[in-house]
Each structure stands twice: as structure tokens, then as C-alpha cells.
Amino acid sequence: MSLTLTVDGERWRTHLLATATKSPGIVPVAKGNGYGLTLGRLARRAQWLAEHADETGAPLDLLAIGTYDELDQAASRYDGDLLVLTPWRPFGAATTLDERTAARVVHTVSRPEDLAGLREHDPGARFVLEQLTSMRRHGMSRRELAAAADALRAETGGGRSGLRGVAMHLPLNTTSHLGEVSRLINDIVASGLPTRTVFVSHLTHDELTRLATSYPDFTVRPRIGTDLWLGDRGALTVSATVLDVHDVERGDIFGYRGRSAPKGGHIVVVSGGTAHGIGLEAPTGDQSLKARAATLARGGLDAVGFVRSPFSIDGKQRLFAEPPHMQASMLFVPSGARVPRIGEQVDVRVRFTATDFDHVVIT
Numbered sequence: 474m475s476l477t478l479t480v481d482g483e484r485w486r487t488h489l490l491a492t493a494t495k496s497p498g499i500v501p502v503a504k505g506n507g508y509g510l511t512l513g514r515l516a517r518r519a520q521w522l523a524e525h526a527d528e529t530g531a532p533l534d535l536l537a538i539g540t541y542d543e544l545d546q547a548a549s550r551y552d553g554d555l556l557v558l559t560p561w562r563p564f565g566a567a568t569t570l571d572e573r574t575a576a577r578v579v580h581t582v583s584r585p586e587d588l589a590g591l592r593e594h595d596p597g598a599r600f601v602l603e604q605l606t607s608m609r610r611h612g613m614s615r616r617e618l619a620a621a622a623d624a625l626r627a628e629t630g631g632g633r634s635g636l637r638g639v640a641m642h643l644p645l646n647t648t649s650h651l652g653e654v655s656r657l658i659n660d661i662v663a664s665g666l667p668t669r670t671v672f673v674s675h676l677t678h679d680e681l682t683r684l685a686t687s688y689p690d691f692t693v694r695p696r697i698g699t700d701l702w703l704g705d706r707g708a709l710t711v712s713a714t715v716l717d718v719h720d721v722e723r724g725d726i727f728g729y730r731g732r733s734a735p736k737g738g739h740i741v742v743v744s745g746g747t748a749h750g751i752g753l754e755a756p757t758g759d760q761s762l763k764a765r766a767a768t769l770a771r772g773g774l775d776a777v778g779f780v781r782s783p784f785s786i787d788g789k790q791r792l793f794a795e796p797p798h799m800q801a802s803m804l805f806v807p808s809g810a811r812v813p814r815i816g817e818q819v820d821v822r823v824r825f826t827a828t829d830f831d832h833v834v835i836t
Contacts, residue, residue, distance in 0.1 A: 538557060584617075
């Protein structure tokens, strides 16, 4: 009676090993809801990958997490260092770390003033400097990187500073990142920073290979989340339980909002609702005319209750009878279609990063 993610364990583990093998220097990313698999489970799996380093050739000495609040979940399950992707700020959880955990943390610093603040707060802190990319979310400009390099030289006299590299968070949906990354690497060289390590996101295997060839004196470390944990979608199956079935005739009233059935059929109640993320749609970023038309169409359908749900019965996506409830959804199945029995499992299409499952079963 739950929303369940079932993972083909052997197939999934084979994919994880293959991804680590073809991605030298990989930094797995485990953050938020753990891509639907939970953060704790991914941290344990990262530890498992580290223990298979002889097989993959990837030492896996670093796990990236999203926020300082996620440290405890990861630190108890993964033995290596922890790179926090959210930039350090002089307030909140970043300034109240447990000493044992703090010794394993690699901070992200995205502003010159925070570099000074972090080093004052913890002179022995380890960190990466985030570089401003075309995303323009966090990061230092070329001039700010040069200023950071000057500050580090002044403080350390050219000695060890705690700097572990420079991080670049690149956008999605571009034809190639190579031009931008090349410019950013040249900016690192021009800044005079004492590092030749860069942490990158959203690069293809081919782009990583070409960068390694173009910049042989640099170590390029890919941060990989979605392509690692969710890269083989065929290994992941999401299902919901049919909880109830009711016959309805045209005009029958049903649901929280007292809607009427548009024609004869069945109301099928399935597990999975807003508490799981069902029906909560995040913007896709698709700017095409087709996408805009689809959005308008969904808006018109919603006005009369006809919205396609993510639940499929016999391979056909069924309509929501009304907006999803907190832990269940009501579907409309028209007359003539097969009606699933109570207790049957039906397939569900979800956005993994926005879905919390009742159960995750790894075979």
C-alpha cells in the first residue's frame, strides 16, 4: 500500500562500477532526497565504490553533498572527505560544525570576503574556490580569483593554504561546454592560484577526455550525480498500489471538491500523492513553442479536471480524476478499459529528484 522504487541491484551496481571506471577522479554527488534513493543510501554506496577502487581505478576519496545540514547523514556512512557544494557563509550550520566532522569537510568559497572569513574562523580549513560561470549562480570573477590568489600568497608566504582546487558549475542544455571551460581554465592560470585541479559538472565523457588532452598539467575531476545514480533508468522501476476501485455513472459526484464524472467508468484510488511529490511539477526550463502550448493545454484541462497523471495502467497513462491528495491519488478509467484489481501494482513515471518513496527495494 505504498509508492515503491524497485532497483535491479545487479544491473544498478554494474552501472555504478562502469561509470566510476570511465570517469577518472570522479566525485559522486549525494544531496537532497538522494535522487529518490535517499542520501544515506547513496553515501553507503559511495563507500562501497571506494572499496572497489582496485576494480574501477577510481580512488573515490571525496563525496559531494548539497548543504552543511546533510553532513551528519553522509559522514556516518562514508569514510572519506566531504565536499559541501553550497558556498560557505559566516552564519548558520557552516559555523557550528562538530570538530570531528569539520576535519573531513572541504568547503566551497564563492566570494573573496568569505575566503577571509573562513580562514579567520578556521585557519586549517580546506576549500575549493568556486568560479563564476555562465550560470551566474555563485562564483568569483577572473579579477576576484586573482585577488584571492594574492590574499593566499600574503597569508601563507607561498606555503600550503588549504586550497584544494577550483570548482565550476556549468549549465545544462548547451551544445558544448569546451569553449567556456577552456576560458575558465585560462583564467585560473592567469590568476596565479597555486592549483591545477578543477572540479566540473555536466561534462560528457568525450568533453572530459578532450580537456585532459588539451590541459595535461591539470587534474579534471567530474562531479557526477544524475548520470551515476540514475544513468541506467532501466534498472529503476516505480510502482503504486491500487487501494480502491469505484464504479461511477455520468454525473456521479466524487472527491474532495465534489466533481461530477464526465461519463461512465471507474474511479481508481492509488497510493502516491503530494507528500511523495506526485503532481508537484517543477519548471522544466523548456522555452520552445511546443512546450508552451503543452503548458497552456494542461492549464485548460485542469479547469475541468482532465489532467494526465504519471500513473499507467496497461501501458496507458490515466487521467487524474481530481488533483492528488496527500498520500493517494484518484484516477479516472473510462468504461471499456481494463480495471485493475485492489492490491495490483501500477507503473508510475516520476521525477526522481522531486519524489520521496515509501519504500526503496534493491534486489
